[in-house]
Amino acid sequence: MKEPKQMSRRNFIAATGILAGGALVKDLNAVQAAPKSSLHYETKKLRIAMIGTGSRGCDMWGRDLVKAYPDRLEFVGLCDSNPGRLEFAQKYIGTTCPTFTDFEKMMAETKPDLLIVTTVDATHHTFIVRAMELGVDVLTEKPMTVDEKKIQLILDAEKRTGKTCRVTFNYRYSPHRAKIWEILRSGEIGDITSVDFHWYLDTSHGADYFRRWHRLVEKSGSLWVHKASHHFDLLNWWIDSDPESVYALGALDFYGKNGSVRAENCRTCPHTRSCKFYWDVTKNDYYRQLYVENEKYDGYLRDGCVFKEDVNIFDKMAATIRYKNGVQVSYSLTAYSPYEGYRIAFNGTKGRLDAWIQESKPISDVNYDEIVVFKNFGRREYIQIPFGTSGHGGGDALLKDQIFIPNTPDPFKQCAGIRDGALACLIGIAARNSIFGKEPVRIADLTTLQPEEKKRYNRVL
Numbered sequence: 001m002k003e004p005k006q007m008s009r010r011n012f013i014a015a016t017g018i019l020a021g022g023a024l025v026k027d028l029n030a031v032q033a034a035p036k037s038s039l040h041y042e043t044k045k046l047r048i049a050m051i052g053t054g055s056r057g058c059d060m061w062g063r064d065l066v067k068a069y070p071d072r073l074e075f076v077g078l079c080d081s082n083p084g085r086l087e088f089a090q091k092y093i094g095t096t097c098p099t100f101t102d103f104e105k106m107m108a109e110t111k112p113d114l115l116i117v118t119t120v121d122a123t124h125h126t127f128i129v130r131a132m133e134l135g136v137d138v139l140t141e142k143p144m145t146v147d148e149k150k151i152q153l154i155l156d157a158e159k160r161t162g163k164t165c166r167v168t169f170n171y172r173y174s175p176h177r178a179k180i181w182e183i184l185r186s187g188e189i190g191d192i193t194s195v196d197f198h199w200y201l202d203t204s205h206g207a208d209y210f211r212r213w214h215r216l217v218e219k220s221g222s223l224w225v226h227k228a229s230h231h232f233d234l235l236n237w238w239i240d241s242d243p244e245s246v247y248a249l250g251a252l253d254f255y256g257k258n259g260s261v262r263a264e265n266c267r268t269c270p271h272t273r274s275c276k277f278y279w280d281v282t283k284n285d286y287y288r289q290l291y292v293e294n295e296k297y298d299g300y301l302r303d304g305c306v307f308k309e310d311v312n313i314f315d316k317m318a319a320t321i322r323y324k325n326g327v328q329v330s331y332s333l334t335a336y337s338p339y340e341g342y343r344i345a346f347n348g349t350k351g352r353l354d355a356w357i358q359e360s361k362p363i364s365d366v367n368y369d370e371i372v373v374f375k376n377f378g379r380r381e382y383i384q385i386p387f388g389t390s391g392h393g394g395g396d397a398l399l400k401d402q403i404f405i406p407n408t409p410d411p412f413k414q415c416a417g418i419r420d421g422a423l424a425c426l427i428g429i430a431a432r433n434s435i436f437g438k439e440p441v442r443i444a445d446l447t448t449l450q451p452e453e454k455k456r457y458n459r460v461l
């Protein structure tokens, strides 16, 4: 076999057609008009109500929307169970709209066009279902919900009401992930046969999940659902098929019960000098105003101890996923890594696509992410994608534009609806069930949603 000729990184742009903007897209039959949306109006602004005025509600879906689209939308109501956080959010977002601690009252009095759901994960379904029953479209943060019964409630409500729900899978929108989708669809590596996907959360970001409500499976569905549903959605979208079965293992080896010392939270801890995870939440002015000053209303501690005994989620997880089209995936998630990022490789009948993405701290001073395409018996090609400038690898701003700017095309099929939201959660739920049942779990056995060999692009807002 001939040694593959290696291509220098400097020469790759000239040599490969892959980078040439939309060159591949014409072959993909993917350039399509934006889905017809009920969200856009010729003459009036979109009237938005939001439930959950925590961090994500205040920034991404609050202040950022008001700043970016002043002529297209307005907030007509904000709701949260914590009245102090609600008051702070109203000022922070920059709206004078009324505030509510009662969701039904907000919906009745404000009659919004769109409800944005940014509450704790395990509560999403209540607001999604009720808004659809009231004839209101919904946009929800991921994960759409946390268990199979709640997914079924949402599927039933969609059928009953004819309304829909957009799930904000911002990870699909980062330019390097869109480039991976484009390369896979181009046939460069042939048919995908298997995927190796390993995600690492570091001892800063990863640890933060164990400080917050996320550490409780009853609130977050565990990292299998809260975090990994992002990754599973990417897999479903990249592989272009639905998951069929999942076998998984998981354990809590580092946080929670594994610590040698612990306290309720960092501010009351006697071990601040020795604990590597000591964090002073009051040094962050935003967090102080959002959380610390409103503890008196609900007792929620943003700086909970990562070694609390009540942590009941896993911090190391591994799953084998089989797709309807025969692709098999080897996935893992580690929440106590020294660095943050992921490695992914797609094996195909004609070659292999590899990427190693370091997320929080760049590996070196480069300002791009790299994808390497290896051709069987051929040469390798390096594709470099400049870092995005907005949050989540540049994905957040692109996602918002696609939702709120009318007729934005969807060439990479990034819009996600209830079916996508359900399938992403279902892999995590199946993994959780598989650990307890010690056997593979079939996705088709969890809800009425039946996996298909070719991914179905469903109706979205």
Ligand SMILES: NC(=O)c1ccc[n+]([C@@H]2O[C@H](COP(=O)([O-])OP(=O)(O)OC[C@H]3O[C@@H](n4cnc5c(N)ncnc54)[C@H](O)[C@@H]3O)[C@@H](O)[C@H]2O)c1
Binding pocket: 051, 052, 053, 054, 055, 056, 057, 079, 080, 081, 082, 085, 118, 119, 120, 121, 123, 141, 142, 143, 168, 170, 226, 392
């Ligand atoms: N896509 C992403 O990258 C991304 C990033 C961060 C968070 N999120 C998602 O956004 C959502 C919010 O996360 P966050 O970080 O803002 O959390 P947070 O704790 O800062 O905010 C949650 C808010 O919901 C409120 N709340 C909880 N239950 C409620 C109820 N029953 N009724 C009314 N209000 C209720 C809380 O008081 C709080 O203000 C979560 O679903 C999370 O998964 C997504």
